[in-house]
Amino acid sequence: MDWNAFNLSLQLAAWTLALLLPIGVVTGRWLARTQTLARPWLQAFFALPLVLPPTVVGYYLLIFTGTRSPLGELIMSWFGVSLVFSFPGLVVASILVNLPFAILPVQRAFEVVSSELYDAAACCAMTPWQTFTRVEMPLAWPGVLSAAVLTLGHTLGEFGVVLMVGGNIPGETRTLSIAIFDRVQAFDPLAAGQMAGFLLLISLVTVALGYGVLEKRDQRKRRSA
């Protein structure tokens, strides 16, 4: 069992979740309410990582954020880090490939909040922020929870884009899924099996916990209906 890789996977999942969830809530809510004609295009853009092979996303990240690219040079001069073959690069890549998991469930959840509830909140003298915290979030939180669970689970298991952008540097970019691949390549099925089982368990528990919370809420709703 490569505990360093496990530790790195957890860190990657935590950073991705912490940075991506607010982006998902803001973008998902905006997409749910906007009337812009560009909405189908924006939705398609955010859903792209679902249909594109991770290698394609990884390839474009390498092209656009590599040290010889203008963006890569800019990041290097501003922050002193390279996004290629580094942990910050993994976080950026992870955020990009997880966009659909963080945005789409949130968008669906906010679409359920009807316009008449916004009107009612305004007529109750609630400010937009109060409306968000007291009306929108209590109604949309199952979508936000789904987004969090999916992002967490997907980040823990992400392989293709991590390998493309981060390579396989122990302690820096070797996550648990890369470590499994590494052990399989090295004909070490025992270690690979241990790590694969562990990852399977964690993913199962994470998703089951999420479903459990939602199920409990649905039961409460059914009882009160």
Added chain:
Amino acid sequence: MLSIRIENNTPALKVDFRLPMGTLSAIVGPSGSGKTSVLRAVAGLLAPSHSLISFDNDIWTDTETRYFRPCYQRPLGFVTQSFGLFPHLTAAENVGAALTHLPRRERGLEAQRFLELVGIGGLADRRPSELSGGQSQRVAMARALARKPRLLLLDEPFSALDHSTRKRLRVELKRLQDALAMTVLFVTHDLDEAAELSQTMVLLRRGQVVQQGPTRELLRRPSTVEAARLMNFANLAKAEWVDSDSSGITLRWGDVLLKAETGPKSPPEGPIYWTIRTTDVFLVKDGHPDESSLGTILSADVTEIIEMGSSVLVSVIAARGGGELLRLRLRPGALHRHNVSKGSQIRIALNAQSLVLLQS
């Protein structure tokens, strides 16, 4: 004074009227006439392209100076047609949602007080999904009243309710308005509801004001053919202006000369119409001692009799009139007393005081 001036393209609106403070006013019109849009503009939920809305000399919207006070800063309560109750909150929490300016403990007590005020103090812990239409309406009303608004807006508040609940809540609304001395503006397509509740009425059609004024006056004297049609005046006929003198205006309807107490003193441009309420067309008994005091007496043939519960609607064609059907409302007993039946001939009286002349 609640002053409302709105010009907008989508939805099409062009209205300009003022309503007195501390009274119950109604906006009445058919579906799609723009009633709800006016209410939403007053609430600040709709931003028309051109508007000036002020309440008690306090400007809420002025597109000319680009001033727009958001809804949450306007001292109003709004009960929408679908009530807009927050589904995740109990009845008490829904009312409490309008009381966020109070400390949490006071909020609960105040919410309970308002639920009791609308007669559902025992339902405080129920969620909207556990409430009937009438109960939801009361929670919405309690929530709208909880912030002690200076202006209460009601959008077809009784439309989702059964007849008996509607009647009961109308009485309660009157009682609350009296008790709290609020200005209330409500929207309805039900003329009877407006007649029963409001002191001032605005008739709206296709986004424009057809007529406005004190409700009693409006119901008695529509000023245009359109207003009469909107208010379901069943008797509407075309006539010619003959002359006017100190006693009133004389009209020619077919071969009959009719007298109206008020109307244009000179020949109007275009045709003139007249109307009279069905309850103001009188059946003249044979041998009436003073027939001349009743107004113009006409012979008429009964073409249809429709019994409608406590009254009967009788349609007649006046023998020498302009050919339009006239309708009069009688008590069921009068049919038998005066031998009124389909095909029979009766005599009716049109009083000059009740005859209303209309612009086309």
